[in-house]
Amino acid sequence: MNSCVAHSKAGERRAEPGMDASVERKLLTSARNGDQAAFVRLVEQYRHLVLSLAYQMTGSAADMDDLAQETFMRAYRNLSTFRGEASFKTWLVKIVMNLSNNYRRSRKTAAETESAEAFVLASPAEGQDLQMLSCELRAQVRRAVAELPAHYRSVVVLRDFQSLRYEEIAGALGIPIGTVMSRLAKARGLLRAGLAPYLGRSENTKENAATNSTNYHEFI
């Protein structure tokens, strides 16, 4: 079943364009001094990133919303403690990743039988506000990512889904850059094994991919 959804409709929004660093600093200063409108400008700048991360880590549109709201509320309440040693973006990523990891840990014990279907794309009925792509390949990849151990999943989400720089990932996760790279290599090794039929490594696997009615090459 090919359930790809067209995603070029009006009203859809991708990531916000980057904000000038000096503008961001001014907004942060104003927000620290109690200017709520300044903080809302920062929210508008980073909401796409925070929401995407929350969704990619949890696989649930409803939980994504809660986590993203909580991320911004924590940032707002703790703005006075933000010293600017890391960028505001890295700080937000750190908050959302911590919240997402805690969310997953608590859910795991409550619902052990819940499979990695969490990363299957939400149907329109589940995520009415979201325009989700739902190709089989995407679902397979998301499922494979969801099945990764949390410390591998985090680096794949931040690097391959969000294209963050190694320095940003290291700062957000509190680990050295070398550890980011080694985790990434191991995570990709695991993904490679799990997604072998879609990567066309051999004639045999190509045939397998064909029987799954989709092929990696269709999407490149």
Add this chain to the structure above:
Amino acid sequence: MIKCKTVREWLPLLESDAHEGDMPKRTELEAHLGRCPECRAYQEEQQRLREVVARSGEVRFWTEYLDGFTTRLSRRMDSDAKSRGWPADWFHQLEASPLPTLAQAAAIAWLALILVLQFPSVEPALRQILGM
């Protein structure tokens, strides 16, 4: 000489200029890839995998949803600001930076004690300020 296993483990190094002391040198990896067809094939496969993963992770949102998200957040911030008086603010500050906050509280308490001991007439005023 660098081994195939090491090269494959450090392929992410080639995606960026980021480098730390204990990592293999970029030039070593590139030299190995130049003479090892198996590792080169592995690298190409990893590149394809990256592209597939990157495309699969993209999430897009409706403008209305994003605007609604911000509106709800603004309401929460309003409500949060209204519900916070000085005690809540103080405990929040204590949670965020315990030592400076405790030092500040100790200094205020010490000052208040000195004032009460030196000028007993200020005690009612202090009680009123502290809501006691």
